[in-house]
Amino acid sequence: MKEQSNIPTSKVERAGKFVTTGLKVGTNYIKHYTRKLVDPSLSKETLHQDNAADIYETLSSLKGSALKVAQMLSMDKGMLPKAYTEKFAMSQYSAPPLSGPLVVNTFVKTLGKSPAQLYDKFEMRASNAASIGQVHKAWKDGKALAVKIQYPGVANSVKSDLRIVKPFAIRIVGMNEVDMDKYFEEIESKLLEETDYRLELTRSMALSRECAHIPHLLFPQYYPELSSDRIITMDWLDGQHLKEFLQGNPSQEARNKIGQALWDFYQFQVHQLKQVHADPHPGNFLMRPDGTVGIFDFGCVKEIPDDFYYNYFLLTDKEVLKDDKRRYEIYTNLEMIHPTDTPKEVEFFSGLFQHMIDLLTLPFTVDHFDFGNEGYFNEIYAYMDELYNMKEVRESKVARGSRHSLYINRTYFGLYSILSELKANIVTGASGFSPRRETK
Template sequence: MKIQTSVPTGKVARASQFMKAGVKVGGNYIKHYSKKLLDPNLSRDELHKDNAADIYDALSELKGSALKMAQMLSMDRGLLPIAYSDKFTMAQYSAPPLSGPLVVKTFKTYFGKTPSQLFDSFTIEAVNAASIGQVHQAYKDGKKLAVKVQYPGVADAVSSDLKIAKPLAVRLLKLNERDIDRYMGEVESKLLEETDYDLELKRSIEISEACAHIPGLVFPKYYPELSSKRILTMDWLEGMHLKEFMKTNPSQEVRNLIGQALWDFYDFQIHTLRQVHADPHPGNFLMRADGTMGVIDFGCVKVIPDFYYDNYFRLVNPDTLEDAVLTEEIFENLEFLTDADSPKERKFFSDLFIDMTRMLAEPFAVESFDFGDDSYFSRVYAFAEGLANVQELKNSKVARGSQDGLYVNRTYYGLYAMLNELKANVVTTKPEWLRSAKLVV
């Protein structure tokens, strides 16, 4: 694997990487249209593959928020062509690692000691390298440890990276610039939190202790004395990431056990703790043949405000949609509808969001749900693709939806996607007040 000896940290150096990616993308388009003159039936598959490779290469050298955005996009299978989502998936756990001297330098900065002075043994080569940091294996007092080391400069570059990346996102992904601006503050605050390992240590201990009673889940012990603002040390957990695990052909029973643990984990966090591990991508879970699963990385945690929680989950109960007045009130509270909407716009957007809510809440409308049902996900992805072409949304004078919904929706999207890949059938536990009156126990 390619080893990275430095990370661009200055604004100019990082901006140059984004510009380099933009130039390469432009060149790929020129190459594509030149070929298309000779072959009018040429598909865009090669173009997407070339663009994905060039953009990923640029972002992987930048690390931090730039690579984190690629990781987030890899989860949104309906948003990007498959060439992009496949390539960007590498950001979840296999980005190019930093060289040994940079790792040692980070330890000296925050501990005044080298890794070999802190641990009985320390593997200088990274075992995994993702967007914000990379993981090393170590031993101390007979315990096998995972030591996460943050890439240098990523915390300081979050705000500037987001501003620089915005034009690329608008051009490449055809995203609405107004929508990007609306949610930029939420994304920026979460990315800044992810670079604060002191905060992650605190949240990791609190949430893992609170969720320790959930069957099938395994959490590491964390070591504050071996952790700092940029280094985090915990027990080493054995297990496989989702794709690797599925290659072992686990039984339906084992897949259901893991799927149930995943569902119960999120159900308890959201409805009891009112804060949630909002980064449900496969790189954060380690699955085992006995049906248990390790949970790691509490860097991205969304605290759910009571007002948003009360309104959002009232919609999840399918009985709510039968009450037109209540539904319209909730849509206003969640900022799907605004005072500036004409009667025609209110009717259009109400119907649109009712259809979307009914579809995404289907797992809550039954006692158990087969997430292996690809027909359900085909409908969801087709609906999402259709939304991208709705002119009324494109031309709307306001962005639709509360900022708080960004990470809550992302959480459920990631959870659903993992359960689908597991082909798990789970009991969709929920608070009693979210149950439809039509459900028979």
């Protein structure tokens, strides 16, 4: 893959890139509608492919929060046209890497020494590159290491990038600006945390230690003395990303073991720690034929407030949701229903949410669940598509759903997606959880 010798870091440079891309997207629309005059049956597939390629080219050159938004959107199947999902998914672990001189410069600036002075051997070519940083392989004292390096200017450009990328997101996703404002505040806070590598190092060490007892999970050791505010050094974990792993035709036993390990990993964090690894895309996991899986990126961690946790997981209790008054209270607490809603709106949105919840919480309500059931996921995607096209939903004047739900929903949707691709059949344990308020 071609290396990148520089990254635009000033607001003017980065904004200029978006303006140029906006002009390209506009030209693509003109081309599409000109062709459609000749052939009225022409679909938007080519338009989506052209726009996805142009937007991704810009985002991958800018890196940082702009590319991270693309990565997040790529995980939300049903939200984006397929062309965008497939193109943006490249940001998970195969964005263009930085060139050697930029890598060395980062080491000298933050650790005061070059890679050659810190490690016995350092591979200057990146092993993989994503939205916030890239990973290099190194060796020290006979041990293989993974060295994550943050791209220049990422931390300083979060706020300005999100202001610029928001109009693209609104146009692509179709979500109104009220929703975008509410959720972009949450996205901004998480992205600022993700650029704080010292915070990530602390969380990585703590969460790895807390989750070490879960069967079939592997965590690296971290090295604070070889880390800085833009560099994290940890053990190198062997394994394959999901796509490569599946190409090796792994056994169903290995798929199930990995699926069970991931399910248990997320359930333990959510219900015991009340904080969760909220970036479950395939680039953050390394899978092995023996059914073990390595987890190494805790840059995005969502802390779950008690009140939100209590109400959110009451949605998995079918008996509670049978009580209309109780259900209305839960929906209101989670900001799915608003005090300003008319009785007609309450009835309409309650019905939509009830069906969506019945679908999405099904794995929680049974002892075992087969995530290889394609019919289940087809039903989810079809319903999401139906919601996306509903006039009442698209024209809603209020954002529906707590800001906390953004990363929790994203976490479970990402987990479901991985389990679906694994076709894992696992123990979900319907009786193993009952939400309770914390007592103080």
